[in-house]
Amino acid sequence: MARTDSWENLVKGVINGDVRLMARLITVVENRQPGWQEAMKRLYPESGSATVIGITGSPGAGKSSLTASIALKLAEKNLKVGIIAVDPSSPFSGGAILGDRLRMQKLFTCEQIFIRSMATRGMLGGLCHAARDSARILDVFGKEIIIIETVGVGQDEVDIVKTADQVMVVCVPGQGDSVQAIKAGIMEIADLFVVNKADKPGADEVVADIQSMLELSVEADQSIPSVIKTSVVNNQGIDELVEQLLQARQKGFLSREKESLRIRAEMKTLLEEEIFRTVSRVWQDNEILEQLVMEIRERKNDPYSAVQAMMQVYKSDKN
Amino acid sequence: MARTDSWENLVKGVINGDVRLMARLITVVENRQPGWQEAMKRLYPESGSATVIGITGSPGAGKSSLTASIALKLAEKNLKVGIIAVDPSSPFSGGAILGDRLRMQKLFTCEQIFIRSMATRGMLGGLCHAARDSARILDVFGKEIIIIETVGVGQDEVDIVKTADQVMVVCVPGQGDSVQAIKAGIMEIADLFVVNKADKPGADEVVADIQSMLELSVEADQSIPSVIKTSVVNNQGIDELVEQLLQARQKGFLSREKESLRIRAEMKTLLEEEIFRTVSRVWQDNEILEQLVMEIRERKNDPYSAVQAMMQVYKSDKN
Structure with a gap:
């Protein structure tokens, strides 16, 4: 290994804001290459200031467009954003949908936004570790908000969003009984529901469905998660959504107890x-x-x- | 723990043919209770004379009735039989189907036959170990043929039948594309195929399906597994099946290489x-x-x- 690729050098790069070295360290850590543990040990104490948002929902719910809109809005507010896409259907990891090209282009050329997509298999430590460790690297690198986008299907994906500070579940009208389709495990850890594609018929019914489900399942001492309607096409609800995310960020969402549980996990x-x-x-x-x-x-x-x-x-x- | 329950005592019981102590040792080993390792170490050198037959196939294939028929036939031939049922749908582990009551009653009262059913979860060492270790205990106890019945669905079950000396896969007509439904992993380790419920229409088609699939997949130097039609209701094919099993037993089916692989696993x-x-x-x-x-x-x-x-x-x- 060249001297420039030593873990010490890569870590230094991350701290000094060198994007190229930072991306390389993510690869080293993802693949559990020599030095990954030392690098993570060194970075850990510096981490903890970024807010990690987990976004999940069935394929076709428009998560990527939503992620792009949120990221661009945050960048407008001068926030530094990292995106980790572990959704195999995501245009971040594959080809972008035609209508989304402009937005995606804007995203990819925005200096404040760093995008990393992740293969969904073959990772030694598992996807969950890869996503968590990458988020930590982005955090030390200086990103203030890190969005992890995943499809809410497998246990792997549920585990990933569980590592986030705030979990956002995206539903859409017209996906059959879309609320029922969301895995029970995800429902319980959602901090925020988004009914996307609100320009389509049936959005209000989905909102009502989610709300009645929440009333049934949320315990008395818990706060009920918000449900927000969005439409990326009409630029509807995005401001409200971003406001919510930033408010939650200011409050800080993790209790000491929850943080301990997470560390144990x-x-x-x-x-x-x-x-x-x-x-x-x-x-x-x-x-x-x-x-x-x-x-x-x-x-x-x-x-x-x-x-x-x-x-x-x-x-x-x-x- | 009472002196009578010490592992030394339970092992002595197994060697002396005490059914009560033998059953208790199985429990100790299944639950990894203190002394289980010592007991297994002591028993291992004495084991190895029994033939272990793994039976698998989808639920509803009639594996239990077939197992019962085979066991009774073997008992008639004065062979001592052990049955380990790790199939949650098995009447051995649950309530017997009405029509099978008589056969099951005969089975449960036959002195030569010992039946043990196994919970399908919560075992410390995993089901696979529990089944293998129990078979070993039954072997030392004096059982000459041990049948492990399992549903061929999960990886756990595939691992279990892999521990057997001979693997028998049970198919039935009328389960859609039943051959395709069998997991690839099972197909490859099958030594014998049984098309059960051969009194029902479509049995010959299933036989043909299996045979053409075998011709495609079996390599030149391998022997092609037999396919036998059975009907428990009409007592058809059971004699032939038992003959096959006994012939294979006489030949001994495990090459040195295969045995080494198994020990490694x-x-x-x-x-x-x-x-x-x-x-x-x-x-x-x-x-x-x-x-x-x-x-x-x-x-x-x-x-x-x-x-x-x-x-x-x-x-x-x-x-």
């Missing part, structure tokens, strides 16, 4: 990742493996004892 | 289980955890370092 998954890596290492290093298998086959040894013996070898290895 | 999952258990222990020690979470919240520590520290605690833990 992160540690647990990091721990699992670490275990998995350890097993792979023990497994690959074991010269005695062949010998053990032979002994077990001949019933001179057993798998239970053999595994314990392998663990002892690993434990005595101090790396 | 078992060791790998045992290793994961082992590490997971130790880390859980560290995790449950809440004083360390609380302290770490507080430090991380205050950014005096970071999750990456904290997790590595936890792994170190684990390494230095000599239990």
Whole structure:
């Protein structure tokens, strides 16, 4: 690895606001390349000032256009914005929809906005870690608001938006029973509902559906999430939505308790990742493996004892 | 724990053919209660003479009735049979279907047959270990043929049948494109196909479907699995099926290479289980955890370092 690519150098780049080095560090961390842990350890204490907004909703709900509109509006207000797109259907990660080209172009050329799309598979630490760690890097880099856009379908995606400070769920009229279609797990962590494409018929019914559902499910001591109607085409509701997001940002949304829960959750998954890596290492290093298998086959040894013996070898290895 | 429940005593019970103690040991091993490892280490060298048959197929394929018929037929031939039912829809683990009552009654009162059903979740070591270890216990107990019945849907179930010496996949006519419905992973490890409910229309088509699929997928040096039509109601094909199973048993189906692969797979999952258990222990020690979470919240520590520290605690833990 060239000296310029050492983790120390990449971290320095992030702190000094070098976009190229910052993007490279995201790749290193995503792929769990050597030095990723050291880099994240070094960056962590500097992180924590950005607000992370998770946006989710079914494909076709117009999340990307909404994300673009929000980002541009925030940039107008002189805020620095990062976008992490983990939605495979997102125009950020693929080809943009024709009608959206202008908006997207504006977005991609806006200096205050950094966009990163993420492959949805093959990541060693899992998508959830990749998104969280990337958001942290963007935070230290100086982004003030980071939007993570994801499709609310798999468990992976639910886990991702859970790492956000504020979760926004996007619904649209005309997607059948769209409220029912949203996964229960997402519903419960939503801080804000957006009924997008409000120019289409049926928007008010969707709003009513969400509200009645919320009244049923929200407990007495909880605040009821807002429901906002938006239409990107008509530029409707975007100002209100951005206002809401900024107000929530000023208040700060995370209680101490919620933050502790989140840290625990992160540690647990990091721990699992670490275990998995350890097993792979023990497994690959074991010269005695062949010998053990032979002994077990001949019933001179057993798998239970053999595994314990392998663990002892690993434990005595101090790396 | 009472002296009679010590693992030494339970193991002695298994070797002496005490059904009550044997069943209790299965519970101890399933739940990873103290002594389970010692017991399995002690039993392993004695195991290996039984033949394990894995039966899988979609729900409603009549696997349980077929299993019952096979078991009764084997018992008639003076063979000692064990049944492990990990199929949640199995009458062994739930209520028997009305028409099957007589057969089931006969089965449950047959002294040569031991039936154990298994919960499908909440097992520490995973279902796969529970099934494999139970089969091993039944083997040492003296069962000559052990049938593991499972639904071929989840990865868990595929892993279970993979531990068997011979894998039998059950299809039925009239389940739509039933051959396609069988998971690819199962297809490849099948040693024998059974088209059950052959009294129903469409059985021959299913046989033809399977055969053409096998011709396409089986490589030149492999033997093509047999396809047998059965009908439990008409007592059709059961004799032939049992003959096949017994012939394969006499030949012995596992090559040295296949056995080594299997041992490796078992060791790998045992290793994961082992590490997971130790880390859980560290995790449950809440004083360390609380302290770490507080430090991380205050950014005096970071999750990456904290997790590595936890792994170190684990390494230095000599239990």
